[in-house]
Amino acid sequence: MSPSLRTALARPMKWVRERxxxxxxxxVVGVAGIVVNLGVFNALRLGPLGPDDSVGGNDDRVVTxxxxxxxxxILFAWVAHRGWTFKGQRRHRPATELTLFGAVNAVAIVVEAGLVALxxxxFGWTSLLADNASSLVGIGLGTVVRYFGFTVFVFPGGGREDPSA
Known part of the structure; x- marks a missing residue:
């Protein structure tokens, strides 16, 4: 590796190592949150919010x-981040923290859905492949928004490892 490339990578690598x-x-919490989301969604769709044949094709219960x-x-992720990811980094009362957590998630959802809409x-990229590709990119961007939003607003100081943790 050339010295200039090593110098260019030194700062980002230090940032990653510190965190x-x-x-x-x-x-881990993000992946578990996806499992919770899909699990609850499918449990509801296979149970109390399953298809209602009486309304034909206008069943909005899938959205519900x-x-x-x-x-x-989101509630699962808040509890997990609060108690594990950013343990010891709390700076707000729980109600305020949950409100900030929800606000950061709202911004991330707008980023994710906005990219799919765009x-x-x-752009008129309407294929299933294009929708899934933009959805995955949106999830990636939303994850970056969440991480920085959580470390700046919800759990300040949570971006670096806490030596006492």
Whole structure:
């Protein structure tokens, strides 16, 4: 590796090393949150919010199931981040912290859905592959928004490893 490339990579690598544990816990909670979201969604769709044949093709209960699943996964993620990822980094009362957590998630959802809307409606990329690709990129961007939003607003000081943790 050339000295100039090594110098260019030194700062980002130091940033990652200083936050490796937090980043790993953040990722684990994120994956678990996806499992919770999909689990609740499918449990609702296979149970009380399953298809209603009496309304034909106008069944909006799938949207209701998705909203409930998303709210449950956000609450799960807040508890997990609060008690594990950013343990000891609390600076707010729980109600304030949950409100900030929700606000950061709202911004991330706008980023994720906005990218899908832009590519699907703005660019006319309407294939299933294009929608899934933009959704995955949106999830990545939303994850970056969440990490920085959580470390700056919700759990200040939570970006670096706490030596006492």
């Amino acid at each position: 490796a544990g937090v980043l790993a816990r953040f990722g 199931a998705k909203v409930i699943a998303t709210v449950v996964s 590519t699907h409606h703005g």
